[in-house]
Amino acid sequence: MLEFKNVRVSKDGRVPSAALSFIVRRGEMLYMRGGKGCGKSSLVEATMGFTPISEGYITIEGEPVTPASAATFRRLIAYVPQDLRLSEATPAALFDRVARLRINQKNSLSKDSLLAFWDAVNIHRTYYEMLFDTMDEATRRVLILSLAGILRRPLVLVDESLTATEDILLRKMAQQGSAVLVTGCRETGEGMYDKQITLEI
Numbered sequence: 001m002l003e004f005k006n007v008r009v010s011k012d013g014r015v016p017s018a019a020l021s022f023i024v025r026r027g028e029m030l031y032m033r034g035g036k037g038c039g040k041s042s043l044v045e046a047t048m049g050f051t052p053i054s055e056g057y058i059t060i061e062g063e064p065v066t067p068a069s070a071a072t073f074r075r076l077i078a079y080v081p082q083d084l085r086l087s088e089a090t091p092a093a094l095f096d097r098v099a100r101l102r103i104n105q106k107n108s109l110s111k112d113s114l115l116a117f118w119d120a121v122n123i124h125r126t127y128y129e130m131l132f133d134t135m136d137e138a139t140r141r142v143l144i145l146s147l148a149g150i151l152r153r154p155l156v157l158v159d160e161s162l163t164a165t166e167d168i169l170l171r172k173m174a175q176q177g178s179a180v181l182v183t184g185c186r187e188t189g190e191g192m193y194d195k196q197i198t199l200e201i
Contacts, residue, residue: 034199
């Protein structure tokens with residue numbers, strides 16, 4: 001569970017006029033909508049302890065996120081940033097790197113588990129060995145999101161969702177028991193998200 005209580009994050013010396021309070025429980029999806037510069041990314045970064053909050057508090061699983069605890073909490077989070085910079089050439093290479101991370105050693109990740117997840121969310125298996133450079137951004141994001149899906153972390157953070165296809169994939173993660181927080185500037189499908197918040201600049 002993720003909770004924001006009267007949270008304000010200063011951005012470039014400016015503090016949003018309204019404090020933000022919400023709860024996202026496991027199995028729920030919250031969409032934080034707003035235009036460029038309204039602080040969506042800063043709020044996501046504050047959840048991971050990368051950006052300090054100027055007021056209020058954030059808790060994960062009932063425990064406050066502080067500079068001292070943030071590194072521990074990041075082990076509970078699957079995060080997809082707004083700006084994807086990949087050093088791996090293919091989804092296969094990226095999956096191999098993710099699977100070898102010490103934090104994921106106990107997850108028993110395998111190519112078969114990834115491809116089974118792809119089958120469940122209608123991602124074609126031929127993408128596994130394709131070059132990321134040959135794909136559009138939306139496809140790259142969906143494939144990276146699918147890695148977050150098989151990690152089954154308690155909290156999924158997605159900064160700047162682009163398409164309804166991502167919404168469907170994120171719903172699957174919520175059904176697996178994750179609390180899902182998504183930012184974006186687009187309109188979403190009716191009923192796709194359990195909760196929506198609009199941020200003002």
